[in-house]
Amino acid sequence: MDFAHIETRARAARASGQEIVLVLGLGFVGTAVAGNLARAEKNGARLFFVIGLDRDDAAGRAKVARLDAGSSPTYANDPSLEHVIHEACTSAQNLLGTNDPRAIGLADVVVSCINLDVQREPGQTESLVVPTEGYAAAMRMVGEHMRPGTLVTVESTLPFGLCDRVLYPALCDGQRKRGVDVSAKPPKLAYCYERVMPGPDYLDSVNNFWRAYAGIDEASADAARDFLAKYVNVEKFPLWRHKSTRAAEMAKLLENSYRATNIAFIEEWSKLAEGAGVDLFDVIKSVRVRRGTHDNMMLPGLGVGGYCLTKDALLAAYGAERLIGIPAEMPFSRRAILTNERMPLRAVQWVEEHCAGALAGKRVALIGVTYRPGVNDTRSTPSEIVARALAQRGARVVAYDPLVTHWDEVPEISVSQDPQSIVRGADVVVICLPDPLYRPFLADLLKAEMKSGTLVVDPWNMVVDACAAEFAKRGVQLRVYGRGDYPTASARPVKT
Numbered sequence: 302m303d304f305a306h307i308e309t310r311a312r313a314a315r316a317s318g319q320e321i322v323l324v325l326g327l328g329f330v331g332t333a334v335a336g337n338l339a340r341a342e343k344n345g346a347r348l349f350f351v352i353g354l355d356r357d358d359a360a361g362r363a364k365v366a367r368l369d370a371g372s373s374p375t376y377a378n379d380p381s382l383e384h385v386i387h388e389a390c391t392s393a394q395n396l397l398g399t400n401d402p403r404a405i406g407l408a409d410v411v412v413s414c415i416n417l418d419v420q421r422e423p424g425q426t427e428s429l430v431v432p433t434e435g436y437a438a439a440m441r442m443v444g445e446h447m448r449p450g451t452l453v454t455v456e457s458t459l460p461f462g463l464c465d466r467v468l469y470p471a472l473c474d475g476q477r478k479r480g481v482d483v484s485a486k487p488p489k490l491a492y493c494y495e496r497v498m499p500g501p502d503y504l505d506s507v508n509n510f511w512r513a514y515a516g517i518d519e520a521s522a523d524a525a526r527d528f529l530a531k532y533v534n535v536e537k538f539p540l541w542r543h544k545s546t547r548a549a550e551m552a553k554l555l556e557n558s559y560r561a562t563n564i565a566f567i568e569e570w571s572k573l574a575e576g577a578g579v580d581l582f583d584v585i586k587s588v589r590v591r592r593g594t595h596d597n598m599m600l601p602g603l604g605v606g607g608y609c610l611t612k613d614a615l616l617a618a619y620g621a622e623r624l625i626g627i628p629a630e631m632p633f634s635r636r637a638i639l640t641n642e643r644m645p646l647r648a649v650q651w652v653e654e655h656c657a658g659a660l661a662g663k664r665v666a667l668i669g670v671t672y673r674p675g676v677n678d679t680r681s682t683p684s685e686i687v688a689r690a691l692a693q694r695g696a697r698v699v700a701y702d703p704l705v706t707h708w709d710e711v712p713e714i715s716v717s718q719d720p721q722s723i724v725r726g727a728d729v730v731v732i733c734l735p736d737p738l739y740r741p742f743l744a745d746l747l748k749a750e751m752k753s754g755t756l757v758v759d760p761w762n763m764v765v766d767a768c769a770a771e772f773a774k775r776g777v778q779l780r781v782y783g784r785g786d787y788p789t790a791s792a793r794p795v796k797t
């Protein structure tokens with residue numbers, strides 16, 4: 302859509318009383334935010350005219366094209382998503398996409414949802430590259446195009462200190478370049494981190510959930526509060542105002558680091574249970590009855606995946622050391638990241654043991670390659686670690702995932718939507734994800750297809766109880782994280 306057309310539509314929308322919001326970045330967060338803003342209503346009228354802006358590259362143009370065709374740029378297994386986006390783009394006509402940054406100049410509010418990755422070599426957490434300059438460049442671009450008085454909110458997860466040390470100065474630079482006297486008209490910048498959860502409640506996890514905000518100054522914080530209150534269900538979920546953008550940045554990082562650490566903590570108990578012939582799943586269930594203190598204890602699993610939990614603790618260390626200049630030893634958080642990263646390699650070790658080290662040519666079938674059930678996001682998945690390690694050892698790795706047609710991060714492995722063709726003839730099956738989409742049939746499929754002498758690795762305790770007796774009869778080996786009560790190569794069951 303050309304810029305003149307967008308401008309005409311935005312002006313008409315403003316004339317009809319709608320506020321113009323530009324969402325920067327149409328990824329998993331940006332799509333959910335854009336959808337929520339577009340569906341927000343007061344007295345039956347849509348509140349916002351929403352413009353989604355993504356990079357002018359092949360991937361960014363593809364996202365904009367999807368949006369303009371009335372479809373969501375990302376998939377999240379939320380049944381309401383496609384409907385909300387389609388309706389906004391077609392009948393309500395209050396959502397469109399563009400790759401033209403001039404659209405920023407049309408906005409009353411800019412919501413930044415772009416990514417900020419952590420680059421590092423696996424196995425260490427000391428040497429980190431966080432391309433903050435890229436984020437600063439995006440803020441300069443916003444500053445160069447936006448009208449003075451525009452509210453800019455940032456929803457991305459940031460190393461703490463980034464808003465005040467880097468993003469605000471970059472926004473001011475951009476405004477100065479535009480000829481704005483920023484001491485007379487300081488830009489408004491707020492940090493409103495996102496807790497969106499891709500999956501069935503994707504859209505609601507933005508506006509029917511607890512939200513927090515902070516401003517670079519009081520005027521920015523007030524403006525962010527007023528903006529959020531227009532589309533977040535603040536009666537049920539009152540907003541939390543942080544004392545500074547740095548505090549809000551830290552809150553998001555602490556939240557995710559806490560979860561990553563809890564996941565890592567269970568790993569050592571899994572190993573203990575396996576060696577001791579104990580069912581850790583049953584043990585944890587018994588401990589979880591202590592409501593309020595122990596009821597969210599994590600269960601064992603292949604590993605932690607996704608874009609956020611695998612990096613956010615490191616953003617805290619990076620922000621402390623590089624942006625604020627304070628030491629950040631952070632032994633628990635760093636150890637958690639490394640423990641979680643190594644967790645999937647136990648499955649690889651079991652496969653190696655089963656094949657007596659001779660993996661070359663062995664057909665290994667991976668079940669599920671996304672980072673969590675119900676999404677098509679394959680970034681930082683434990684299955685990627687398993688796939689790469691097995692392929693390096695010469696295995697023929699094949700994969701099944703009902704939601705993935707192309708594995709962007711591991712393009713050399715083709716992903717099929719036909720589970721039978723993937724499992725049939727496999728020497729080893731590794732269940733990388735316990736997705737409810739295949740839960741109803743996976744155990745029966747494995748019972749029908751796995752031959753004597755093959756191995757099934759079930760890190761999530763997904764098919765064990767349904768398959769164990771049949772596998773034992775037929776000579777199929779079964780290994781489960783945290784379940785020492787099933788026969789394994791290293792431990793026999795201990796009956797009490």
Ligand SMILES: NC(=O)c1ccc[n+]([C@@H]2O[C@H](COP(=O)([O-])OP(=O)(O)OC[C@H]3O[C@@H](n4cnc5c(N)ncnc54)[C@H](O)[C@@H]3O)[C@@H](O)[C@H]2O)c1
Pocket residue numbers: 325326327328329330331354355356360361364414415416417439456457458459495496497498499608609
């Ligand atoms: N995915 C989640 O569930 C989740 C949840 C909470 C917070 N977050 C945080 O939100 C941020 C975004 O995450 P995501 O999963 O949506 O990432 P993503 O990679 O899916 O999306 C980012 C989008 O921003 C676009 N982009 C990057 N730079 C741009 C620029 N300069 N101009 C225009 N577009 C640009 C990219 O092309 C991409 O479409 C990250 O900081 C992440 O940690 C993510």
